[in-house]
Amino acid sequence: MAEVPEPTHRRRSHAGxxxxxxYAGLFAERTSVMxxxxxxxxxxxxxxxxxISLAGGLPDTSTFPPQSFAAQMTRIAQESAAKxxxxxxxxxxxxxxxxxxxxxxxxxxxxxxxxxIVTTGGQQAIDLVCKTLIDPGDVVICEAPTYPGAIPxxxxxxxxxxxxxxxxxGMQVEVLEKLLADLRGEGRRPxxxxxxxxxxxxxxxxxSLERRRRLVELARAQELLVVEDNPYxxxxxxxEPMPPLYQLDGGDFVIYLGTFSKIxxxxxxxxxxxxxxxxxxxxxxxxxxxxxxxxxxxQYFVREYFAERRWQRYVDDLVEIYRGRRDTMxxxxxxxxxxxxxxxxxxxxxFIWATLPDYIDxxxxxxxxxxxxxxxxxxxxxxxxxRGSHSMxxxxxxxxxxxxxxxxxxxxxxxxxxxxxxxxLTGEQxxxxxxxxxAPNVVPFRKAGEAG
Amino acid sequence: MKxxxxxxxxxxxxxxxxxxxxxxxxxxxxLGHEVLPIDVGADLVKRLVAERPEVAxxxxxxxxxxxxTVQELLEILGIPFTGPGAAxxxxxxxxxQGKDAIELAGLxxxxxxxFNQTAFREFGAAxxxxxxxxxxGFPLVVKPSRGGSSLGVRFAGSAGEVPQALVSAFSYxxxxxxxxxxxxxxxxxxVLGDEPLPVVEAILLEGDRYDFEARYEIGRTRFVCPxxxxxxxxxxxxxxxxxxxxxxxxxxxxxIDLILGGDGPWLLEANAIPGLTDTSLxxxxxxxxxxxxxxxxxxxxxxxxxxxxxx
Numbered sequence: 001m002a003e004v005p006e007p008t009h010r011r012r013s014h015a016g017x018x019x020x021x022x023y024a025g026l027f028a029e030r031t032s033v034m035x036x037x038x039x040x041x042x043x044x045x046x047x048x049x050x051x052i053s054l055a056g057g058l059p060d061t062s063t064f065p066p067q068s069f070a071a072q073m074t075r076i077a078q079e080s081a082a083k084x085x086x087x088x089x090x091x092x093x094x095x096x097x098x099x100x101x102x103x104x105x106x107x108x109x110x111x112x113x114x115x116x117i118v119t120t121g122g123q124q125a126i127d128l129v130c131k132t133l134i135d136p137g138d139v140v141i142c143e144a145p146t147y148p149g150a151i152p153x154x155x156x157x158x159x160x161x162x163x164x165x166x167x168x169x170g171m172q173v174e175v176l177e178k179l180l181a182d183l184r185g186e187g188r189r190p191x192x193x194x195x196x197x198x199x200x201x202x203x204x205x206x207x208s209l210e211r212r213r214r215l216v217e218l219a220r221a222q223e224l225l226v227v228e229d230n231p232y233x234x235x236x237x238x239x240e241p242m243p244p245l246y247q248l249d250g251g252d253f254v255i256y257l258g259t260f261s262k263i264x265x266x267x268x269x270x271x272x273x274x275x276x277x278x279x280x281x282x283x284x285x286x287x288x289x290x291x292x293x294x295x296x297x298x299q300y301f302v303r304e305y306f307a308e309r310r311w312q313r314y315v316d317d318l319v320e321i322y323r324g325r326r327d328t329m330x331x332x333x334x335x336x337x338x339x340x341x342x343x344x345x346x347x348x349x350x351f352i353w354a355t356l357p358d359y360i361d362x363x364x365x366x367x368x369x370x371x372x373x374x375x376x377x378x379x380x381x382x383x384x385x386x387r388g389s390h391s392m393x394x395x396x397x398x399x400x401x402x403x404x405x406x407x408x409x410x411x412x413x414x415x416x417x418x419x420x421x422x423x424x425l426t427g428e429q430x431x432x433x434x435x436x437x438x439a440p441n442v443v444p445f446r447k448a449g450e451a452g
Numbered sequence: 453m454k455x456x457x458x459x460x461x462x463x464x465x466x467x468x469x470x471x472x473x474x475x476x477x478x479x480x481x482x483l484g485h486e487v488l489p490i491d492v493g494a495d496l497v498k499r500l501v502a503e504r505p506e507v508a509x510x511x512x513x514x515x516x517x518x519x520x521t522v523q524e525l526l527e528i529l530g531i532p533f534t535g536p537g538a539a540x541x542x543x544x545x546x547x548x549q550g551k552d553a554i555e556l557a558g559l560x561x562x563x564x565x566x567f568n569q570t571a572f573r574e575f576g577a578a579x580x581x582x583x584x585x586x587x588x589g590f591p592l593v594v595k596p597s598r599g600g601s602s603l604g605v606r607f608a609g610s611a612g613e614v615p616q617a618l619v620s621a622f623s624y625x626x627x628x629x630x631x632x633x634x635x636x637x638x639x640x641x642x643v644l645g646d647e648p649l650p651v652v653e654a655i656l657l658e659g660d661r662y663d664f665e666a667r668y669e670i671g672r673t674r675f676v677c678p679x680x681x682x683x684x685x686x687x688x689x690x691x692x693x694x695x696x697x698x699x700x701x702x703x704x705x706x707x708i709d710l711i712l713g714g715d716g717p718w719l720l721e722a723n724a725i726p727g728l729t730d731t732s733l734x735x736x737x738x739x740x741x742x743x744x745x746x747x748x749x750x751x752x753x754x755x756x757x758x759x760x761x762x763x
Contacts, residue, residue: 045462045464045466045467048462359615359616359619360619361616361619361620361623364603364604364619364620364623364624365623367464367603367604367623367624368623368624370464418619418622418623420573421569421572421573421618421619421622422615422616422619424572424573424576424578425572425578425581425614425615425618425619426578426615427578427579
């Protein structure tokens with residue numbers, strides 16, 4: 001065998017660059033709230049190839065036709081190489097905004113293009129809104145559970161995050177009203193209310209029309225900003241379309257966040273925000289400071305892609321695929337989860353939220369599940385205060401139906417062991433083996449006020 | 453010298469191990485060694501046989517890398533390695549074995565009872581819980597016998613909380629222990645060769661003292677090194693730690709965790725391969741003793757190659 005020495009020297013050669021103590025004194029105070037925890041270390045192992053991961057939030061990009069991708073990139077190279085490789089405007093290209101108008105139009109919204117900024121993914125839109133609005137200690141209200149990816153952003157701006165419980169109709173706006181009154185009593189005005197009203201991440205629930213109306217009314221009456229994050233609105237597998245908060249409000253008090261990640265590709269990192277002009281002005285300054293402009297190359301890609309006028313058909317294809325995967329997951333949950341478990345049956349989006357008996361801690365369960373080569377997101381990741389420890393987020397968009405069935409079966413098995421053990425520990429009757437059930441086990445949430 | 457750095461693996465502490473390993477690799481390179489990084493997997497033996505490193509630096513934590521498994525293989529292959537030998541690793545990793553050895557050496561360790569799952573599933577051990585709770589009192593601590601960091605460690609404040617704590621602990625191991633809670637200062641003594649390093653004290657800054665997660669999060673726990681101890685306290689703590697190190701048969705290095713109560717030190721456990729990340733306690737203690745991270749790594753290598761450790 002030919003001797004090809006493996007490279008043994010890698011990366012940096014500067015002395016001591018890994019020693020925290022050399023830099024510790026320089027860190028900003030906000031880094032102390034950016035925490036690393038044992039649970040995050042656990043999540044690091046979910047990337048092992050043998051693990052069926054229901055933990056991610058990945059759309060299925062394998063269905064995107066490679067020939068279409070190739071044709072668009074070739075067209076860009078031939079016709080617009082110089083421009084596509086150049087900086088672009090901070091707000092994004094007008095042509096990208098036209099595509100955004102089409103997407104928003106599909107859900108009945110018609111914003112002024114000047115109110116739109118193209119961002120590097122929806123995540124940057126969240127970051128820019130926080131950067132624009134939050135001073136350390138400011139109250140921000142979000143749902144309980146909330147999008148796990150929003151928590152590090154809110155924390156890094158040192159927001160005082162208050163979470164309002166959801167039920168099957170989304171954020172409990174009645175509870176929010178009381179909270180707002182209490183805060184007013186303390187002389188505190190929340191900077192904004194963050195919500196994913198449709199097919200929420202992680203809970204999969206959708207805010208009812210009545211609550212949407214009430215939330216918008218409250219925002220208008222109390223002059224509060226609502227940040228509506230709507231990545232999944234077009235991924236609907238059942239139920240009736242709901243008007244976005246932005247549409248109900250007309251864009252005075254609702255800041256709208258959208259993304260191409262779930263309807264096209266997360267790899268292109270294209271999202272957007274829509275905000276009233278005075279807020280948008282500040283967001284643009286923030287964006288300028290952050291990265292000058294969003295990738296021009298991927299903006300060109302989106303523009304070429306939309307020119308083919310097939311984007312809605314691709315969304316329809318995704319809807320078909322994801323509907324099948326959701327159904328498979330729900331069926332697998334009925335087959336393999338214990339009788340006391342409950343879960344949501346979302347009409348869209350990418351996630352199911354399952355809640356187990358309260359003696360099961362899902363972070364500990366994850367350790368056991370990883371030994372069985374399956375992963376999920378423990379519910380605690382969706383709360384700022386340690387709640388959610390009996391729940392888990394399950395993703396059904398990123399793996400195929402066979403893997404969903406097998407993954408849920410494996411999780412069900414480790415849960416059954418815990419249930420069985422608890423029975424033995426408390427002397428309670430052994431619980432019956434999980435039975436396939438006729439009626440769905442859908443009792444998505446505990447009642448308001450009960451600890452999660 | 454050609455040094456293999458063993459890291460990663462499949463343990464739950466893979467993340468910490470990769471950080472420990474990366475830091476060790478950098479230090480070894482700066483020291484002028486030829487570094488062979490190995491993320492431990494099914495090809496470990498093949499790679500070691502093919503590459504013939506002169507010594508292996510074991511930067512693995514948790515089951516597989518810290519419990520004697522990898523050490524046993526290295527002993528079979530005749531490759532000198534850092535840290536304690538296979539038998540000592542096995543004793544340190546398993547808290548029940550470790551406490552047995554500590555007690556056998558006449559050293560104080562909080563009272564405990566150990567159970568495996570079978571005892572509960574098949575022999576009705578639950579019926580004995582009341583009796584042992586009476587002996588241990590509340591709060592008591594429930595721990596998986598084998599497991600690192602704070603994973604699966606729970607306090608139970610009352611009898612009602614015990615079953616749930618047991619379910620958590622059993623998520624990490626088939627054997628768990630229930631241990632009397634000792635109130636006091638939380639100290640860690642790292643031993644390098646036969647020398648105790650300055651004592652580290654962990655002081656919880658915020659939150660519930662019964663929240664074990666907090667102990668491992670930057671910003672929630674402050675580590676003081678050297679700990680502020682009277683000369684008498686320091687001697688008692690250091691002697692107890694050294695005696696534990698010997699009782700467990702450790703060589704190379706190890707970290708002994710203990711509680712300093714009003715009535716003296718209570719030994720909890722030994723970590724055969726303590727973390728070597730930038731926030732870990734062993735490097736902090738070494739620095740307090742005037743050893744840079746490179747010097748620490750060099751010393752650990754020397755110990756691995758000294759005749760006593762090769763045995």
